[in-house]
Amino acid sequence: MSEPGTAPPPVPSTRWPLASVFCIVFCAWLALSWPWLSGIVTIPWDAKAHFHPQLQFLATALNRGLSPFWTPYVFAGSPQVADPQSLIFSPPFALIAIFNPAPSFRWSDGAVLATLLAGAVALVLLFRDRNWHPAGAVVAALAFAFGASAAWRIQHIGQVLSLGYFAITLLLLSRALERSSLIYGLAAGIVAGLMVLGRDQVALLGVYVLAGLVIAAIAMADRPLRALRASILPLLAGSLGAILVATVPILLTAFLAQESNRPAIDLIGAGKGSLHPASLLTGLIANLYGAAGPLENFWGPPSPAWEQRFGPLDLYLARNMGELYLGFLPMLLILTVGLVRGALLRREIIAITIAALLVLVYALGRYTPGFRLIFEALPGVSFYRRPADALFILGALLAILGGYLTHLVMTDTAPPARLWQVLVEAALLIGALGLALWLAWTVGRIGVATIPLVTALLCALLSAGALVAARGLALRGATLAAAALLAATLTVDLSVNNGPSESTALPSQNYDVLRADSTNETIALLKRETARTAAPDRRDRIELAGIDFHWPNASLVHQLDNTLGYNPLRLGLYSKATGAGDHVALPDQRTFSPLMPGYRSLLADMLGLRFIATGVPVEQIDKTLKPGDLVQIARTRDGYVYENPRALPRVLLVEKAERADFGAILASGQWPAGFDPRTTVLLERAPPSLPAGPAQPGSVRIVDYGTTEVALEADAPRGGYVVLNDVWHHWWQVEVDGKPAQLLRANVLFRAVAVPPGRSKIRFVFRPFEGLYADIGAWLKAQRAPPV
Structure with missing residues (x-):
């Protein structure tokens, strides 16, 4: 951020062709997003198993004139209004739900990708405000929207939304302080409130980073007291906007949390979600550890292959949670021009540099002593279990740094390289390559690592050549040509390295059961049976157990009263009474409780649990069942359907x-x-x-x-x-x-x-x-x- 109260000099339109830069970014975004927007693939895992059913329930409720604040369709009833992942308070999804009673997968995927585009556009405007080169803006925008966790963890919808709001808030907050603007301050507060409504770790870190940048801008001003006075009213306006938007939903969640299944996380528990230092190699070599392919190919920390060679890690991370790749070009510039030559220490960017360093310390978790200090000092950190989630914010900050360094190169203001710096830069790149080869050899996965290593070398050559050519174009005044060349280079790079994978894109037909118009035979059977047994005093419940990862919340889509569901947040009383867990994708994930030791129990009958659909014979889930306790009424392609004749009326x-x-x-x-x-x-x-x-x-x-x-x-x-x-x-x-x-x-x-x-x-x-x-x-x- 620039000094508060001192706006950057106006940018002549002939020097900064904003509309053309927007067009370049949009075309690149469209090319990189097309696999999802076309419907060929869809964002899988949590995006479908958890969030799309939430969207469908919201749309169904609103279009039928019902309130979406409570749902009877999961966990025998759940307070949606207090659930941070219900999408009720998410403007893009709420608008979709209002106007579309049956949103398709492309609608929900498009909302996520559009949020990333909005964040990318905000960074373009941020670069324009500082009169940084358009090519740098393009690099920052694309690295932000399709780099690091924004690409590799796009299925975590809430965190992606928080990331988009972070970039927009950064732009608005910068303008509010630089122009002493109450309007921009209020707008920044409203968008920050929307970010906070995500109530996730990305939003928490975003708030701390933004607060730190504000403090740094005031402290680094030539006249700090004058800057502080100029900032007070915009910051008050921002606080008002955030309070108006976020207070009530946050309080609802806070009071629900007191009676939910989610306790605070201790330092040891949080440390189990730390980013392993070896994962930093993915900043230069995308998919080094085979995260994009079949699960058995993954050999990075904390995979069985890694632990077999280096010992147990006691980490709980999915394979896509340690990916840092932003494109070779921005990472190359950060390592060379930024770190070795010291450009990241310049006054106009050092605050972002420090923020990125602190966020990296946070992401590494237990592998640095700094995380303990952060964990104990910052309120809210103890509610989250995975420091590696910081890669969302780290990716955004590194994208800005990469774009800024591109600006220096394009304007010929980057520090010139001395011989020793060239040697250090070469040593860093060769050392990263050598370390990656040694790890792959040691773990016995050279075959898996070969293609990513070769791809990294090709991208390095492509990026270096494009950078030299773009610099030549920029110095001759061909600004747009330079920006377009780097955009094309990054688009190719990111499509190859961060494009659709098993973690981010699966065939849409895999999730047919989550379509509102699905003809799935198991769902159709359950609808017929619950309609058959309905009575003036009876509204029977069903249970979906051990069928597949995306099945538990299918009841939200098809309005079936379900005793289970998929949600990390549930009423603690219900979980304790029934043994309901986060999800029940696998048979052994259906745990029971003292009060409900199985399906042949009084509580199961009182719940009105009449029909049970399972992916395996029910005796493999409830080993206490005896012949005749449940009656098998169907065998479908998905599994087995049973009836409990003892179910009581509602x-x-x-x-x-x-x-x-x-x-x-x-x-x-x-x-x-x-x-x-x-x-x-x-x-x-x-x-x-x-x-x-x-x-x-x-x-x-x-x-x-x-x-x-x-x-x-x-x-x-x-x-x-x-x-x-x-x-x-x-x-x-x-x-x-x-x-x-x-x-x-x-x-x-x-x-x-x-x-x-x-x-x-x-x-x-x-x-x-x-x-x-x-x-x-x-x-x-x-x-x-x-x-x-």
Whole structure:
């Protein structure tokens, strides 16, 4: 950032052809994005297994006039409004959901790629504001959008969105400070708020990096006090914008986190997600470790092949999480002109250099002593388990540095190389090549590493030749030709090295079950069966277990009430009661609990778990099953479908209530002796007595079942309790005959309400904002209370 209150000199349009540079960047973006935009391949893994079903649920709810704040379709009910990955507060996805009731994969992929394009455009404008060469802007933009984790981890949608917002915020914040602009300050705050709404580690690091750059800009100004005074109002405007956008969603997530399955991560746990130093070689040699190919080819840390040779690492990283490649040209310039010749220490760029170094220290995690200091000093770090996620922000910062160094070369202002510097540069490049060869030889994977090494050498020759030619064009005044030449070079480089791979692109048909119009036979069967067994008091649940990675959230797409799902964030009470984990792609990932030791259990029946679809015979998942416990009703191409004939209705009317210790029941897995949920409800508090007299039969039925509202009608001659076998959460409220009533936590996990004698209309309503307001009040009251 430039000195606050001092705008860069205006850039004559003849020197900075903005529209033409935009066109160059867009054409390169289109070429690199085309495999996904064409529909030939789609962004796989989490992008489809987790995020696309979230988008489809959001679109379905909005187009049916329903609220998307709660979903009954995963984990027997989940508060979407507080889930940072639900996409509710993501403008590009929310707009898609509003206007398209059945978004295709190309829509969701396009939103991600468009966000990266927006970030790339922001960097172009940042370079223009500083009058840096257009060729440098092109290099920075393409390296940002298609380098490092932006390319290799594009399936992590939330983090990619945060990365795009980071670049846009950097531009707006720079303009706000340089021009003392309240409007730019407010805009920067709004976009920063959208970044923070991702509530992921990329957003957290982005906030710290931006704050650090602001502090550096003020401290490095010729007159720091004057710069500080000029910055106050824009920064206040930015704070206001961020508060308006992000406060409520963050508070919703913060209070949900207190009752979720996600504890804080300790230093040792976080260290298991560190970037191994050997992964830095991928900055020059893309796919050195075989991350793009079949999983058995991967030999980098922490693969079995690596650990067999060098010993256990105790790291938990996927194969694509250590890839740093931005294109050979920017990395070459960073190593040579930037580090060896010292250009990265220049006043106008040193703040970005320091930020990149600190982010690298963070990414390396336990391999540097600095991470411990960061972990203990910076709030929020302990919520995240993977320091290697910092490669998103590191890639953005290195892209800016690479673009800046390109600017120096194009304008002939780069430091000239002395002989010793040339020797050091050659030693670094040869040393990296030699180390890569030695590692591949030692691990026994020369065959896998040969193509990446040869490709790196070819890209080095291509990049060096293009750089020399572009410099010649630039010095002769052919600015656009130089920019276009480097754009073409990077496009070829990135398409070869960071293009579609098993980590980032798979055939669209692999995910057919996640299409809203899918004709998958298993899904069709489950829809028919749940429709067949539906009744006034019954809405049966299904379970999808051990079929494939992308199956657990298919219920969000097809509106099937599922007892499981795929989400790293779940209600802690539900996880403890049922054993539900993050996902259930493999048979052994379906774990049970003391209270639900298997499918032949009272809790399974109370959940109304009627149909179970599995990828293997169900006895391989639940080894406690005995013949006849479940009835196999179909064998499809995907697996096996079973029926649990003991599943209870969704709503029950009972007259008897007993007080119970829910904590003890959860811990022991033992219900009170003789407990029958069809006649009795267990409550946390002593229940009121009913009018005397003999028991009389009554009934209850479902009138309307929405996402955030459930309407029932009960006929209770003596009064009693209506039990709704949906997951209890204190943000739900209940009304009886239009008047507020007390929401009861029933039978450990469910909701209930007392009803008077006669006919009653009951309405359960999910009101998260009222619940949040009450939670904040209770928290403030607890803070004011004297210590005991």
